[in-house]
Amino acid sequence: xxxxxxxxxxxxxxxxxxxxxxxCIKECYPDVPKICGVPDFWEHLFYILFFHDFGKAAxxxxxxxxxxxxxxxxxxxxxxxxxxSLNDIFPEVTINAIGLTIITHHKDVKKLRKDYxxxxxxxxxxxxxxxxxxxxxxxxxxxxxxxVPKLSEKYLGYKLKTPNNISFEDLRSVYNQxxxxxxxxxxxxxxxxxxxxxxxxxxxxxxxxxxxxxxxKYEILSAVKNGDLYTFDSLRKTxxxxxxxxxSSFLIAPTGSGKTEASFLWADNNQTDNFSKRIFYVLPxxxxxxxxxxxxxxxxxxxxxxxxxHGKASYFIYKSVESGDYDESNFETKRIQNLxxxxxxxxxxxxxFQLIKFFFGVKGxxxxxxxxxxxxxxxxxxxxxxxxxxxxxxxxxxxxxxxxDVDIFIMSATxxxxxKNLFSKELDISNFISLDxxxxxxxxxxxxxxINNCIENCCDKILNDINSGKKVLIVCNTVDKAQFIYEWFKxxxxxxxxxxxxxFILKDRERIEKNLDNLNLLIGTQAIEVSLDIDYDVLYSEPxxxxxxxxxxxxxxxxxxxxxxIKQVNIFKIGSDNDKYIYNQNLVNKTLDVLNNFDILPESxxxxxxxxxxxxxxxxxxxxxxxxxxxxxxxxxxxxxPFINFNKDNDFYNLFDSYEVVPQKFREEYLDEINxxxxxxxxxxxxxxxxxxxxxxxxxxxxxxxCNSNTYFIDVKYDSELGLKLSDEESTxx
Numbered sequence: 001x002x003x004x005x006x007x008x009x010x011x012x013x014x015x016x017x018x019x020x021x022x023x024c025i026k027e028c029y030p031d032v033p034k035i036c037g038v039p040d041f042w043e044h045l046f047y048i049l050f051f052h053d054f055g056k057a058a059x060x061x062x063x064x065x066x067x068x069x070x071x072x073x074x075x076x077x078x079x080x081x082x083x084x085s086l087n088d089i090f091p092e093v094t095i096n097a098i099g100l101t102i103i104t105h106h107k108d109v110k111k112l113r114k115d116y117x118x119x120x121x122x123x124x125x126x127x128x129x130x131x132x133x134x135x136x137x138x139x140x141x142x143x144x145x146x147x148v149p150k151l152s153e154k155y156l157g158y159k160l161k162t163p164n165n166i167s168f169e170d171l172r173s174v175y176n177q178x179x180x181x182x183x184x185x186x187x188x189x190x191x192x193x194x195x196x197x198x199x200x201x202x203x204x205x206x207x208x209x210x211x212x213x214x215x216x217k218y219e220i221l222s223a224v225k226n227g228d229l230y231t232f233d234s235l236r237k238t239x240x241x242x243x244x245x246x247x248s249s250f251l252i253a254p255t256g257s258g259k260t261e262a263s264f265l266w267a268d269n270n271q272t273d274n275f276s277k278r279i280f281y282v283l284p285x286x287x288x289x290x291x292x293x294x295x296x297x298x299x300x301x302x303x304x305x306x307x308x309x310h311g312k313a314s315y316f317i318y319k320s321v322e323s324g325d326y327d328e329s330n331f332e333t334k335r336i337q338n339l340x341x342x343x344x345x346x347x348x349x350x351x352x353f354q355l356i357k358f359f360f361g362v363k364g365x366x367x368x369x370x371x372x373x374x375x376x377x378x379x380x381x382x383x384x385x386x387x388x389x390x391x392x393x394x395x396x397x398x399x400x401x402x403x404x405d406v407d408i409f410i411m412s413a414t415x416x417x418x419x420k421n422l423f424s425k426e427l428d429i430s431n432f433i434s435l436d437x438x439x440x441x442x443x444x445x446x447x448x449x450x451i452n453n454c455i456e457n458c459c460d461k462i463l464n465d466i467n468s469g470k471k472v473l474i475v476c477n478t479v480d481k482a483q484f485i486y487e488w489f490k491x492x493x494x495x496x497x498x499x500x501x502x503x504f505i506l507k508d509r510e511r512i513e514k515n516l517d518n519l520n521l522l523i524g525t526q527a528i529e530v531s532l533d534i535d536y537d538v539l540y541s542e543p544x545x546x547x548x549x550x551x552x553x554x555x556x557x558x559x560x561x562x563x564x565x566i567k568q569v570n571i572f573k574i575g576s577d578n579d580k581y582i583y584n585q586n587l588v589n590k591t592l593d594v595l596n597n598f599d600i601l602p603e604s605x606x607x608x609x610x611x612x613x614x615x616x617x618x619x620x621x622x623x624x625x626x627x628x629x630x631x632x633x634x635x636x637x638x639x640x641x642p643f644i645n646f647n648k649d650n651d652f653y654n655l656f657d658s659y660e661v662v663p664q665k666f667r668e669e670y671l672d673e674i675n676x677x678x679x680x681x682x683x684x685x686x687x688x689x690x691x692x693x694x695x696x697x698x699x700x701x702x703x704x705x706x707c708n709s710n711t712y713f714i715d716v717k718y719d720s721e722l723g724l725k726l727s728d729e730e731s732t733x734x
Contacts, residue, residue, distance in 0.1 A: 003057045003137055006214075007065050011053055012144060017213035018049045019155040024219040025205055025343065026156070028276035031374050032205075035405050036198040044094060046156050047086060047163075048101045048206050050148065055079035057141050058133035073130045074116055076103050080178065081131065081171040085145065085163035097194050100178040100643060101202040105210060108363075108645040109183050118175050127173055138168045186641055197403060199642035204370025208343040215338065221305055223275040223346035226264035229299050235265070241433045242266040242409075248401065249431035250420060251411035254443040254603050255554030259411045260292075262433070263378045266409050270376055278375040281349045284384040286310045287513055287527060292349050295533075300347070307340035309350035315506055318680035326678050333680060343371045352385065352393045353655065359396055359637060361646035373404045382423070383415050383547050384529070387622035390419070391629040392655075394426055399637075401427055413554060414547040414606070416614035437604035445560035446553050446601045447568045450592060454574035455481070455542060459488050462540055466494055466521055473536035474523040475552045477544060477579050479503050483722050486523045490721075497521035500528060503724040505663065507684035528555060535559065539569040542579070545587040546594070546613045550606060566600060584619055658688040661703075662711055663718040674709045689714075693726055 005014035026042050033041040055061070055078030064071040080103040086095050104112065118127050134141070145163045152160035186195060193199070212218070227243065235243065238253050243265035251266075253259050263281075271277050281296075283289045293308045293316075300306065308316065318333040339345065341364065355377075358368040377400065385393060400406040410423060423429065435443075451458060455476070466472050466489075476482040479501045486499040496519050498512050516522060517534045528534065529551040535558040541549060549571060557567035573592055579585070590613045598605070618626060640646070662670050666685040673682035689697075694712075697703050702715040717725040 001062075001137060001140065003140055004062060004065050005053050005056055011056060012147070014053060014213060015050060016151065017216075017218055018052070018209040019046070019151060020218035021209040021212045021220070022046065022049055022205075023155040025208060027274065028220055028222070028272075029205075029370075029373060030272075031405060032201055035373060035403075036196075036201050037193065038198050041198070041201065042156060043152075043160060044090075044098055045202065045205055045209075046152055046160065047083075048098050048105075048202065049209055050151070051079055051082045051098075052076070052102050052105055052206070052210065053079060054082050054141055055134070057137040058130060059136055060130070060133050062137075073126070074107065074112075076106055077112075077116060077127070077173070077175065078131060078134060079103070080174050082141075082163075082166075083174060084170055084172070085166050088164055089161050093192075093194075096174075096178050096181070097198070097202060099174045100182055100194065101206050103175070103178055104203065104643045105206055109179055109186075109643050110645065112175070112179050113183060116175075117180070118173050131171060131173075134171070135168055142166070182643065186644065189638075191641070195641040200366045200369050201373075203642045204366035204368070205343075207364075207367050208370065211342050212344060215342075217339065217342075217344060220344050221346050223267075223271065223277065223279055224300060224305070225268055225271075225275065226261075227268050229264075230261055232261075236262075237435060237439060238262050238433050239265055243269055245431055245433065246270060247431060248408040248427060248429045249410070249433055250415075250424065250429060251409065251433040252415055252420070252607070253411070253413065253433075253435060254440065254606075255413045255551070256558045257435075257443055259380070259413075260295075263380075263409050263411060267376045267378070270407050275346075277346075278343075278371055279347050280355070280372065280375055280377045281347070282352055282355065282377065282379045283349065284351070284381055285527060286312055286316075286351070287509075288380075289313075289349050289351065290316050290513070291533065296347060296349070303336075305345055305347055307345040307348040309340060309348060309354045311351075312506060312683070313337065313340075315680055315683040316510075318683075319510060326681065330678075330680060343367065352379075352389060352396075355400075356392045356396050356655075359399065359633070359640060361640045361644065363645045365640075365645075366642045369404065372400055372406060375404075375406050376409070377406050378409045379411070381412050381551075382410055383412050383419065384551075387618055387626040388629050388655075391626045392633060394423060395630060395633050397423075398426055414550040414610060416547065416617075417607070417611045418614055418617040440604040440606075441602050443603045444600060445557045445566055447566050448595050448598050448601045449568055449570045450573055450596055451570055452573045454576075455485060455540060455572050458540070458572070459485065463489070463492055463494070465538055470537040471519065471535075472521050473528070473534075473539045473552075473555055474521070475528060475539065475541045476523065476525055477542045477575060477582055479525055479723070480578075480726070481542070481576055482523050482525050483725065486722065489521060489523070494521055497523070499722060500524040501723060502527060503687055503689065503726070505666070505685050505687045505718070508720050508723070510684075528552075533558075537567055541569070541571050542575045543571060543573060543588050543592060545583055546591040546610050548583075549591065549595075550610070553601075569601075571595065584622075586619070587613055657691050659691060659694040659712060660686050660688050661694070661714045662686055663724060664704075664713050664715045665718055667713050670711070671706075671709060674711075687724060689724070689726070 003011040005011045033039050055075035058078060060071045061075055080099045083095050083099040118124050148162050149159040236258055238251060239258055239262040242251060242262040245266055249266060251259055251262055267279050281292060283292060289308060289310050293306060296306045297303045314333060314337050317336050318329060321332045322329045358365040397408060401408060408427060462472060474485060476485060482499060482501055489497060498519050500512050501524060529548060534555050536556045539552055539556045541552050553569045556569055557565060560567060594609045594612055662685050670682050670685040697714055704713045706713060
């Protein structure tokens, strides 16, 4: 009888397919044995893959493959029984590690203890019954053992010993010696190497091989030489230095000076000979992540090489592949995102939360950390995060650099020295790439004008600029203010204008973001500050701390330095009462005072004045937050071990200060998409609001929860140009 692993794939075909992936992963991650301190690591993983699906030979499982009958047991529990054949090859501790990885490759320790623990007569009876189903195919399975030398020579590079020839009577449950003992050690804090990096790698790479082979992908892709993509006549100084720099580094350079290209040139110089290192590019906001994805796909000439990871990534991918046939688009979106979640694509663009989450034990964290091993990590605009996220990111980076051999490239146009010093000390980074004063001043392009008024009183002046043909950018600190100002200009019949903030449903925000650089007037909030390649003639901004303002300046006259063009940026001295919930007003006042000393703002002075504004580092409130988060994070880390997932309601998901909702006016359209199983289309009606806003609406009976669709509907006015109209907000940014 031919033993099947899947309806159209034999057990040994699937096994060999996982070994094809194994070979590629071994080539791409050559330092893994050294990093985890287990010289024969790849041998352990080979045997795990060889035995991982042996339990599928059970008659009941075989019968279920071509029927709708559910077998009702875990094949992994039976597969692990075969580790007894390795008794003369490895010590007991290694055999148990192999067994634990096999038995948990689909369900974690907690799930197995809950549903499959063999601790009573009935559970033992069920196990014996299922084990007996292996007997008709046992001789066939044992014959496969003779394939080990040949397969290991082909995929490992040298021959391994043939496992011992065992009898059916030798098979027994290894649950207690693997799962139960591991869990007991975990509970009493008696950790061994299996609770550490070695365990992460066994579980992570095992799942990577199995998942990719199941998806008919038998290799992982390598990066390309990024320098070959650029056609510059000559490299700028920072790019040239980056292209020759080894190891973790800082790059501080003006907006529009080619930092992105510099980071990829740095990546080239830190790659392996076969360009196998993964490259992770971290950005603060979804809009800038989406824009970077489009840019990389265009530069690389392939969407197969680039992955994207953030809360709405699936919707973004769906829109990029959308065709007239929803089922076809749905299938393609799932295919793309499923591969992105695996160790396959060499480039991934993501938010910091997609890194941080692996240290909270969410499902799949072992594969995530395994993929990050020995990778190249690029962080753009790290000044954009609050004290809480900065702390979580820094603590995560410390682990990745010290334990997983990750190289880090941190870049920003506006990084206060206290943050630079903090990151450089904690991450032991000594490479600093920057321009000297003369070079910096060649990027000077802004004339600063402080207006002793508020934006509401100056709209007529702004209208004159628009009517004179200037492309105008207005940045407000709150959504309410941005909506108010936008409505004023709409009443004046200003054409070709848009409003951008966080309170649009996805399909409206997508429509707006497509045309950001082709407008006469763009009004936005902090969402436009970071990494958007837009270029306007003049800025009008509400008051904000200097680093935020410099980012706003960077969206005006973006490349004016090429022709020595200077354009004006206007900052209003008076903001709104609600600004105090967003920005430290002491920082705002210091910013306005220091900018008052300038007419033309030399680029060489920006670092100096940023350090003046942030001379005291974090204020007491933010420093307290930073210290508390650091303490809590490191306390949590002690409980994060491989093979054990933590529940979805754990601390990680509490980091997100928002609820996803659907405006009531779209209820019928949304539910229609849900009922017709067009889930990606249904996402187009969703947006996020803060917890504070959500609870206020709930208190006012403006929130309805629909159990069937698991959706919150909010009874709030919504307009496709203005977005959601909330009132009495305390803090609404982005």
